[in-house]
Amino acid sequence: MANSLKEKTSLAGAQPEVVIDPAREPIVVVDGLHIVYRVYGAGSKGSAASALMRIVKRQNRPQMKEVHAVKGVSFVAYRGDAIGVVGTNGSGKSTLLAAIAGLLPPARGGVYTDGQPSLLGVNAALMKDLTGSRNIILGCLAMGLTQEETKAKYDEIVKFADLKPGFIDYPMSTYSSGMGARLRFAIAAARTHDVMLIDEALATGDAKFKRRSKAKIDELRQDAGAVFLVAHNLDVIEETCNRVIWLDDGRMKMDGDPEEVLAAYTKATGK
Numbered sequence: 485m486a487n488s489l490k491e492k493t494s495l496a497g498a499q500p501e502v503v504i505d506p507a508r509e510p511i512v513v514v515d516g517l518h519i520v521y522r523v524y525g526a527g528s529k530g531s532a533a534s535a536l537m538r539i540v541k542r543q544n545r546p547q548m549k550e551v552h553a554v555k556g557v558s559f560v561a562y563r564g565d566a567i568g569v570v571g572t573n574g575s576g577k578s579t580l581l582a583a584i585a586g587l588l589p590p591a592r593g594g595v596y597t598d599g600q601p602s603l604l605g606v607n608a609a610l611m612k613d614l615t616g617s618r619n620i621i622l623g624c625l626a627m628g629l630t631q632e633e634t635k636a637k638y639d640e641i642v643k644f645a646d647l648k649p650g651f652i653d654y655p656m657s658t659y660s661s662g663m664g665a666r667l668r669f670a671i672a673a674a675r676t677h678d679v680m681l682i683d684e685a686l687a688t689g690d691a692k693f694k695r696r697s698k699a700k701i702d703e704l705r706q707d708a709g710a711v712f713l714v715a716h717n718l719d720v721i722e723e724t725c726n727r728v729i730w731l732d733d734g735r736m737k738m739d740g741d742p743e744e745v746l747a748a749y750t751k752a753t754g755k
């Protein structure tokens with residue numbers, strides 16, 4: 485599979501922008517990636533009536549605006565990497581993760597992954613009207629676990645989420661954001677992921693849960709291909725990751741050792 489990644493990278497363009505270290509196993513290759521959102525102005529989604537009015541008034545279609553969120557980012561993540569992604573609001577962190585997960589089509593360049601990426605975000609798709617218990621079962625089945633595997637993992641997930649007593653049988657709409665995040669993380673961590681993308685999921689947990697999550701991520705890193713973590717809390721990144729990518733206005737500003745990158749980022753942003 486590693487070979488196919490190398491082949492694909494060289495096919496991505498005449499001049500691939502990434503260089504793969506032949507001594508290591510690439511898991512994710514991001515090659516000259518550009519992501520552009522297309523946004524229509526207010527009211528532009530429009531009804532048939534507003535379209536008719538435009539025809540009558542001989543007006544053109546409302547202007548489409550483009551938001552260039554990721555601008556030519558390239559890097560290679562290797563097996564065992566836990567990569568923290570930092571950057572100020574709107575710098576493109578979530579967009580990059582969504583692109584790696586295959587949820588956003590590149591405008592240019594490409595993303596190649598060895599295995600199935602799983603995006604674990606604050607808005608991960610759990611059903612608010614269903615109980616935590618039902619969500620565990622649905623979540624496990626959705627991740628591809630069999631009924632037997634789901635049953636076997638159930639108690640472990642409940643224990644890891646460590647919700648207030650009884651809450652596992654309440655609808656998730658009654659959970660605080662921290663409780664929701666804990667359950668989401670506990671469900672996602674119940675299986676190993678080839679590429680695990682965590683978007684702020686740990687931000688709402690308390691200190692004890694963060695410690696346990698870190699231990700769990702370390703464990704997942706042993707089996708997973710690569711872990712990506714977006715967090716505004718730099719301590720979480722520093723403690724969890726072996727590498728940090730700093731995005732600035734959609735561009736790669738730095739990629740390297742956590743201590744070095746976080747020091748430069750803190751100095752530049754005063755965070």
Ligand SMILES: Nc1ncnc2c1ncn2[C@@H]1O[C@H](COP(=O)(O)OP(=O)(O)OP(=O)(O)O)[C@@H](O)[C@H]1O
Binds near residue numbers: 521576578
């Ligand atoms: N669905 C969308 N439609 C249009 N523009 C979007 C959309 N999502 C994000 N953007 C824009 O893309 C850019 C990058 O946003 P993104 O959410 O990736 O940044 P971020 O670094 O994750 O920010 P934050 O730290 O605030 O979560 C921003 O300019 C944002 O306004």
